[in-house]
Amino acid sequence: xxxxxxxxxxIGVAGLFAAVLRVRGKGGTPPSDGxxxxxxxxxxx
Amino acid sequence: xxxxxxxxxATGARAARQLASxxxxxxxxxxxxxxxxxxxxxxxxxxxAEASEALVPEADVVVLATPAGTQGDLGTQALxxxxxxxxxxxxxxxxxALLDLDPEAIERGATMLVGAGFAPGLxxxxxxxxxxxxxxxDEVHVAKVGTGGPACAEQHHRALGEDGLDxxxxxxxxxxxxxxxxxCWFPEPVGGRDCYRAAVPDPLLLVDAFGPMSxxxxxxxxxxxxxxxxxxxxxxxxxxxxxPGAIRVEVRGARAGSRDVVVYGAMDRxxxxxxxxxxxxxxxxxxxxIGRTGAFGLAALDDPVPLLTDLADRGIRAAAFEGHGHL
Numbered sequence: 001x002x003x004x005x006x007x008x009x010x011i012g013v014a015g016l017f018a019a020v021l022r023v024r025g026k027g028g029t030p031p032s033d034g035x036x037x038x039x040x041x042x043x044x045x
Numbered sequence: 046x047x048x049x050x051x052x053x054x055a056t057g058a059r060a061a062r063q064l065a066s067x068x069x070x071x072x073x074x075x076x077x078x079x080x081x082x083x084x085x086x087x088x089x090x091x092x093x094a095e096a097s098e099a100l101v102p103e104a105d106v107v108v109l110a111t112p113a114g115t116q117g118d119l120g121t122q123a124l125x126x127x128x129x130x131x132x133x134x135x136x137x138x139x140x141x142a143l144l145d146l147d148p149e150a151i152e153r154g155a156t157m158l159v160g161a162g163f164a165p166g167l168x169x170x171x172x173x174x175x176x177x178x179x180x181x182x183d184e185v186h187v188a189k190v191g192t193g194g195p196a197c198a199e200q201h202h203r204a205l206g207e208d209g210l211d212x213x214x215x216x217x218x219x220x221x222x223x224x225x226x227x228x229c230w231f232p233e234p235v236g237g238r239d240c241y242r243a244a245v246p247d248p249l250l251l252v253d254a255f256g257p258m259s260x261x262x263x264x265x266x267x268x269x270x271x272x273x274x275x276x277x278x279x280x281x282x283x284x285x286x287x288x289p290g291a292i293r294v295e296v297r298g299a300r301a302g303s304r305d306v307v308v309y310g311a312m313d314r315x316x317x318x319x320x321x322x323x324x325x326x327x328x329x330x331x332x333x334x335i336g337r338t339g340a341f342g343l344a345a346l347d348d349p350v351p352l353l354t355d356l357a358d359r360g361i362r363a364a365a366f367e368g369h370g371h372l
Contacts, residue, residue: 023269034368036232036310043365044354 046331049074049097049104049128051119053086055194055286056133056162057110059320060327063359064108065090067328074102104128106331108323112196113203117142120157129155131327133162133319135200137210140165140246140342144253147340157340161326162319164189164263164292165247167311169344170322170353171363172251175296175307182298183259187247188229188240190266191290193316198283201243205267206275209242212252212261223272227264231291232312232364240264241272250342290315293366308366318361325355 048070050061057077064073073094077083080098087096100119101107107123109116113136120143123130132143143159150157160166168187176182192198208219225242247263255261267275274280291312298305311318326343329335329352336347343349353363 023273034366036364036366039309039353039363039365040357044350044357 046070046106046328047072047074047104048106048108048327048331049076049102050108050110051076051101051123052109052111053077053082054110054112054196055316056197056319056323057108058086059317060108060110060133060323061086061090061094061320063321063324064327065093067324069328069332074104076100076102101126106131106327108327109133110320110323113139113200115139121146124150124153124155124157127153127155129330130157131161131323131330132157132159133166133323134160135162135165135197135204135245137207137244137246137249140249144249144340151339154338156330156335156338158326158330158335158343159340160246160250160342161323163193163290163313163315163322164245165250166322166326166343167318167356167361167363168247168292168294169250169254169342170346170349170356171292171294171309171311172296173254173344173346173349174353174363175294175309176255176298178307179296179298179300179305182255182296184295184297185251185255185258185261186295186297187245187251187263188227188231188238188266188293188295189245189264189290190229190231190235190238190240190292191315192283192287193290193314193319194286195283197315198287199279201265202271202275202279204243204245204265205241205271207244209244209263210248211242212248212258214259215257223267223275225264229264229266229293230366231293232310235289235291235312238266239268240266243267251344254342254344286314286316289313290318308368309363310366311361311363313361321356321359321361322352325352325359328355
């Protein structure tokens with residue numbers, strides 16, 4: 001019984017840790033090709 | 046020309062300053078519920094500005110820059126006082142209420158420009174400009190990142206907790222706010238951000254302007270915290286002004302017989318850009334260059350180039366995305 005409680009406690013702590021990481025973690029963004037060019041000249045006529 | 050600015054927070058103060066430095070504008074009337082704020086802004090603007098005790102002053106054009114949810118009633122009051130109106134609201138309720146005033150605005154010979162901020166506003170101008178590049182348009186997708194002042198941040202928070210409106214195949218589809226994650230690329234230095242559905246009025250204005258299309262959507266950038274707390278009250282006071290923001294407008298259709306896509310964007314502090322859009326729009330309404338009466342958004346203009354050129358002269362520059370086979 002004691003062992004079962006320890007297992008559930010460990011799972012609970014791990015789950016809480018994962019939830020905090022998921023909320024506060026910073027995701028990366030994949031690389032992209034191409035870029036931005038300002039509209040000017042003929043495009044604004 | 047006498048132009049009133051109602052609400053001189055982050056966006057309204059910028060709009061008032063832009064109008065005060067516009068030659069065609071004789072007087073800028075500053076109105077706000079806080080007497081100290083309106084006096085301070087009027088004093089800073091100099092001799093061409095005056096503070097008004099009336100919340101909706103009499104003027105040729107009234108620019109509404111008050112918090113979301115208030116501009117429906119204020120716009121109605123301004124219209125019935127005989128003014129044309131420029132509204133900066135990004136609230137769905139406000140936009141619906143103002144668009145519903147179209148018959149009354151036409152009858153009164155007034156112009157009511159709805160959603161004249163950053164997004165909606167500059168996003169609508171870019172959508173119209175991009176549509177001219179294509180032979181036929183069937184999809185428009187708008188995304189926005191960043192907020193202006195505290196009222197804008199609160200509206201952004203609310204919008205993520207309410208249903209977003211997508212236009213799909215001839216009908217409105219309500220989708221849960223905070224759903225539909227899509228990675229959108231904005232002009233540098235903003236870059237790639239995850240964007241989600243939210244209660245934003247861009248699709249209402251775009252459908253009104255372009256007519257039925259196969260798909261029109263709008264999204265807001267958000268992080269996990271924003272999405273998890275969207276249905277709760279704001280847990281922290283918003284900053285007096287947000288940092289750099291951006292918009293992205295993707296227009297899909299046909300060109301020379303094949304499918305094509307045009308992506309335009311802009312990067313600036315949202316309150317600065319919104320103030321500039323409101324100011325150039327108010328000037329254009331006041332001098333008659335808009336050329337039509339009724340209630341509509343900037344995407345309904347036949348020619349967005351004069352406004353885009355005026356914005357570029359004021360430092361709000363749009364950009365085109367040039368990808369390599371994919372976006």
